[in-house]
Amino acid sequence: MSGVPELPEVETVRQGLERFVVGRSVADAQVLHPRAVRRDPAGPAGFAAAMAGRHLERARRRGKYLWITLDDDEALLAHLGMSGQMLVGDPERPLSPHVRARFTFTDGGADLRFTDQRTFGHLCLVPVKEGVPAPIAHIAPDPLEDAFDPAVFAARIARRRTGIKRALLDQSLISGVGNIYADEALWHARLHWARPTELLKPAEVSRLLAATREVLTDALRAGGTSFDSMYVNVNGESGYFGRSLEAYGREGEPCSRCATPIRRDTFMNRSAYSCPRCQPRPRHPHW
DNA sequence: TCCGGCACCTGTACGC
DNA sequence: TGCGTACAGGTGCCGG
Numbered sequence: 001m002s003g004v005p006e007l008p009e010v011e012t013v014r015q016g017l018e019r020f021v022v023g024r025s026v027a028d029a030q031v032l033h034p035r036a037v038r039r040d041p042a043g044p045a046g047f048a049a050a051m052a053g054r055h056l057e058r059a060r061r062r063g064k065y066l067w068i069t070l071d072d073d074e075a076l077l078a079h080l081g082m083s084g085q086m087l088v089g090d091p092e093r094p095l096s097p098h099v100r101a102r103f104t105f106t107d108g109g110a111d112l113r114f115t116d117q118r119t120f121g122h123l124c125l126v127p128v129k130e131g132v133p134a135p136i137a138h139i140a141p142d143p144l145e146d147a148f149d150p151a152v153f154a155a156r157i158a159r160r161r162t163g164i165k166r167a168l169l170d171q172s173l174i175s176g177v178g179n180i181y182a183d184e185a186l187w188h189a190r191l192h193w194a195r196p197t198e199l200l201k202p203a204e205v206s207r208l209l210a211a212t213r214e215v216l217t218d219a220l221r222a223g224g225t226s227f228d229s230m231y232v233n234v235n236g237e238s239g240y241f242g243r244s245l246e247a248y249g250r251e252g253e254p255c256s257r258c259a260t261p262i263r264r265d266t267f268m269n270r271s272a273y274s275c276p277r278c279q280p281r282p283r284h285p286h287w
Numbered sequence: 288t289c290c291g292g293c294a295c296c297t298g299t300a301c302g303c
Numbered sequence: 304t305g306c307g308t309a310c311a312g313g314t315g316c317c318g319g
Contacts, residue, residue, distance in 0.1 A: 004312055035296090064313075081312085082296080082311080083298090117296085117298075118296045118298080119295085119297085161289080161290075171314075268291085
């Protein structure tokens with residue numbers, strides 16, 4: 001199975017869309033699985049009809065959301081979910097079983113296929129207000145955007161009453177951080193995932209933010225796929241699998257700083273990996 | 288308003 | 304071998 005698209009992979013996809021589909025006009029749109037457009041009030045037929053003939057202007061991203069602007073007021077919004085990919089290639093090639101939506105273009109060139117094994121991803125045609133698609137207006141900027149304000153982030157963290165990892169995963173506070181990079185950022189910042197947000201020192205919050213930016217930036221650099229031809233996958237498969245992770249998925253392996261075995265805890269029916277020595281458990285954990 | 292918990296989905300790994 | 308179950312994950316939604 002290929003990896004979950006994290007922010008660096010989504011950015012790679014955005015760049016691929018910018019290169020291969022932006023500037024072209026949709027001839028025909030097909031929805032092959034209704035769940036792919038479940039967030040679109042127009043439904044599969046309405047979505048497909050509304051996409052036909054549209055000109056694709058720019059590919060943009062916030063956190064793990066992607067959108068292609070269609071004009072000043074509307075955009076095609078996409079989330080890759082757990083397994084989504086955007087594939088660009090020969091329009092005559094056979095349809096693979098997990099293609100959920102397909103777009104052909106008026107120039108007759110390569111088509112665009114949204115494939116998604118586990119169907120957590122989705123597409124929808126949405127209004128844009130002040131440069132942001134309406135359904136994601138509640139999402140905070142991601143830490144690599146100019147719009148991200150560290151002071152606002154710190155102030156909001158201080159008002160929270162929860163654990164720091166939960167806060168890192170809350171897209172309304174900071175977007176684009178998933179389970180993997182949350183654990184990695186916390187390891188770099190030497191903070192335990194259950195540290196109560198309201199008790200974090202300002203220096204710890206800024207350390208965490210710096211670590212978050214660092215892991216995302218490193219991943220972006222390592223995950224940058226080059227697109228040599230139109231017929232490559234516009235996805236981010238060379239993402240975190242190509243890098244060494246310090247905490248995530250390393251239960252029992254020695255911490256690279258202190259050699260203590262990495263610990264795995266159950267967290268939100270999932271996992272949290274940390275170094276028991278570098279990231280000591282707080283006195284009053286917020287599980 | 289804030290917070291925690293769960294539904295959604297399917298391929299893979301593992302135990303009996 | 305084959306079956307059943309646990310697990311992986313982000314996000315929207317619901318209830319307290």
